[in-house]
Amino acid sequence: MGLHMKTRKPRTVLAAVAGGLVLAATTLSGSDAAPLPDARSAYPGADWPSFGHDPANTRHASELVLGPTNVGGVREQWNAPGAAVTSTPAVADGVVYNSDFAGNLAARNAKSGAQVWQTKLLPAQLPGSPTVSGNTVYTAGYGGNVFAVDRATGAKKWGTDIEAAPNDLIWSSPVVAGDTLIIGSASFQVFSPADPPFQGSVVGLDAKTGAVKWRTPVCTGKCDGVSVWSTAAVDTELGLAYIGTGQSYTDTTAPMSDSLVALDYRTGKIAWYHQYTAGDVFGAEHPEGKDADLGAAPNLFTVGGKRLVGCGDKGGTYKVFDARTGKLVWSKELVKGTTLGGIEHTTAYADGTIYAVGNTEMTATSRADARPTAAKLFAVNAADGRIKWQQDLPDGGFGGVAVANGVLYFTTWDGILRAHSAATGRTLLAKYIGTPDGATVIEKGAAGGPTISGGRIYVGYGWTWGATAPGGLRSFGLY
Secondary structure, X not given: OXXXXXXXXXXXXXXXXXXXXXXOOOOOOHHHOOOXXXXXXXXOOOOEOOOOOOOOXXXXXXXXXXXXXXXXXXXXXXXXXXXXXXXXXXXXXXXXXXXXXXXXXXXXXXXXXXXXXXXXXXXXXXXXXXXXXOOEEXXXXXXXXXXXXXXXXXXXXXXXXXXXXXXXXOOOOOEEEOOEEEEEOOEHHHOOOOOOOOEOEEEEEEOOOOOEEEEEEOOOOOOOEOOOOOOOEEEOOOOEEEEEOOOEOOOOOOOOOOEEEEEEOOOOOEEEEEEOOOOOEOEOOXXXXXXXXXXXXXXXXXXXXXXXXXXXXXXXXXXXXXXXXOOXXXXXXXXXXXXXXXXXXXXXXXXXXXXXXXXXXXXXXXXXXXXXXXXXXXXXXOOOOOEEEEEXXXXXXXXXXXEEXXXXXXXXXXXXXXXXXXXXXXXXXXXXXXXXXXXXXXXXXXXXXXXXXXXXXXXXXXXXXXXXXXXXXXXXXXX
């Protein structure tokens, strides 16, 4: 989500996204823009350029300043209020980039928070995370649109609409492998059926021009749905990308629904796939369905010299496979899935350990205020699935876990930034970061993943099941 999360949206929201899209003109911050920092004065080795930090989606940062002994003393260094931010911010050469629910992509001086530029790309949501590659920043969102923006100026280079079916909105974050941008196509037809019906796919774009190089359907024939909310992990040695898929929306299910799919990122040819939950149908016509999709992104790692890929699902199970062949290595149920539950946070990997949050309970009076109200935090041995430790959490959430220098970072739906010991799970920090200006309890919360870079935490706040909400981006550090 995203946020790389599968989320439930109320029908009132879907009307807002169903009417199509008119691209807004690119605007820059003009004479008020701060200059780009000199890369030589930025934090060396501290970049976090994409949702997963690296092509393997480890969400594991090199960090020398913040650690278990001092993270509890961080203070807010700056705040950039505006629209809700559910992206994991990207950091490169002393600049932090984020997208928001008002359709803006922004660049700020990572140390001071001063705006470098801001570009209006869409009239509404850019919920996923930006990716910095070379001199370009990529992002995607409302209306199925993917964008490339000049990293220095914010000027739009290209924009491509990858989905023709109505009610489409991308939560998948762009990933660049070589000259190919990989992204998933998704749709809110789950709650607002339309004609023609949506059929999910993974799409490869030319990173320089935005031209579609290949499209790999994961829902064919009479199948409807199978949105790809997940973000890809990439193994450049094997030439494969790995991404999760969602459930079917109507009675005819698909063999690649609720699956981890491996494909050749140069051609889009499917190498293998593994279905976690067969026959999963959930949508407006089937509210009783399991809704056990893979909205979280997979992790790539090496154990005993063997390249492995693992991913959790909303059913609450984390599975690990041989990255080349797709052979199942181990499977571990961490929690029982709920309608907002199981593994919605993308997991992190470091030093032979997978770190996961599993939602265990939910509360709702309607779709508009549904939230995960209990969860568990896990450290899992990546070799065999053995649980090293687990910790109860007062609330659950979405987004992603980050790990850096012995500390785990993530947010929960109620607007709390949490830091826990990676060794024991002990709570080190629980700080409210939400906005008091939200109209609802949901809008005062958070649903993004924190970024750790050069002694600073960058984290978005504000969210909604709807199309717009107040929020912003905050930075925390010791100084």
